[in-house]
Amino acid sequence: MKTISAVSVLALGMQSVWGTPVFASPVLPTPTLEGVSGSTYQIECHDGFDSETEEGSINPILRGVEKLYFAGCDDTTGDDKPTSPKETREVTRSIETVNDRCDDVPLRLRIDCIAQRYEILAQSPDLTGEYSEVQEALQSAASRLRALAEEAGEPGGAKERLTVERNGKATPVGRPLTPTSPAKQAEAFAAAIQIIEETETMLLRSAGTSKRRQVSYQRIAQAMGSNKVLLRS
Structure with missing residues (x-):
C-alpha cells in the first residue's frame, strides 16, 4: 500500500x-x-x-x-491496458502449459514444439497495452526457436505432425514440426535454452520503471524460464 x-x-x-x-x-x-x-x-x-x-x-x-x-x-499512460494480478496469472498459466503440451513429445521435436506453442500464445488478443512487449517476446522466441530447429534438422528430413486421439481416432494437430538431428541435439538444446534465457532478460528490461509492471514481467519471465526443463531431459 x-x-x-x-x-x-x-x-x-x-x-x-x-x-x-x-x-x-x-x-x-x-x-x-x-x-x-x-x-x-x-x-x-x-x-x-x-x-x-x-x-x-x-x-x-x-x-x-x-x-x-x-x-x-507510476509511469503508466492513460492509453495503455495496465498489467494486473489477474491478467498476469492468466498469462503465466498459459506459458506454463507449454510444459504439459510438449513434455510427452519426443526429444527430437521439443524445440519446434515450444516454438509452435509460443506462436499460438502470441496470438492471444489479451496481449495488448502493457502486455504488448510479452507478445513481441513470444513472437521473437518462437521465430528463433523455429529457425534453430530447421538449422539442427536433418537435410531434407521429413517433418512430423503431432496427433491427439479423438473418438478413437488419431487426429493431426498444429503445423508439422521439424525434428532435430540426433547428432546436433545436445548443441541445439543448449542454444534453445540460451534463446529462452535471452527472452527472459528481454522481458525484464521491457518492464520499465513501473513497479507494478516489473512484478508482472518478473512472474511472466519466471514462467517462461520453467519451459527450459523440457530441454534438460
Missing part, C-alpha cells in the same frame, strides 16, 4: 472537508498535492507498497476521501 506522511493526511482531511478535489501531481520522483492555500504536500512512494495496483487508500476517518490515485508514482 502506498503511504503518505502525517502532514499529508491532515492536509487531505482538510481538503475533503472543504470539498476541494485532490489530485496527484505527475512530478517524479516525489509527486505532490496542491493545497487550497497554495501549500505543497509530499506523497511518499515507498518500495514496500503493493505495486500491482494503482489505488492507494488513506485513513478512513477522513470523511469524503476513501481512495486516491497516485498517478505520479
Whole structure:
C-alpha cells in the first residue's frame, strides 16, 4: 500500500472537508498535492507498497476521501491496458502449459514444439497495452526457436505432425514440426535454452520503471524460464 506522511493526511482531511478535489501531481520522483492555500504536500512512494495496483487508500476517518490515485508514482499512460494480478496469472498459466503440451513429445521435436506453442500464445488478443512487449517476446522466441530447429534438422528430413486421439481416432494437430538431428541435439538444446534465457532478460528490461509492471514481467519471465526443463531431459 502506498503511504503518505502525517502532514499529508491532515492536509487531505482538510481538503475533503472543504470539498476541494485532490489530485496527484505527475512530478517524479516525489509527486505532490496542491493545497487550497497554495501549500505543497509530499506523497511518499515507498518500495514496500503493493505495486500491482494503482489505488492507494488513506485513513478512513477522513470523511469524503476513501481512495486516491497516485498517478505520479507510476509511469503508466492513460492509453495503455495496465498489467494486473489477474491478467498476469492468466498469462503465466498459459506459458506454463507449454510444459504439459510438449513434455510427452519426443526429444527430437521439443524445440519446434515450444516454438509452435509460443506462436499460438502470441496470438492471444489479451496481449495488448502493457502486455504488448510479452507478445513481441513470444513472437521473437518462437521465430528463433523455429529457425534453430530447421538449422539442427536433418537435410531434407521429413517433418512430423503431432496427433491427439479423438473418438478413437488419431487426429493431426498444429503445423508439422521439424525434428532435430540426433547428432546436433545436445548443441541445439543448449542454444534453445540460451534463446529462452535471452527472452527472459528481454522481458525484464521491457518492464520499465513501473513497479507494478516489473512484478508482472518478473512472474511472466519466471514462467517462461520453467519451459527450459523440457530441454534438460
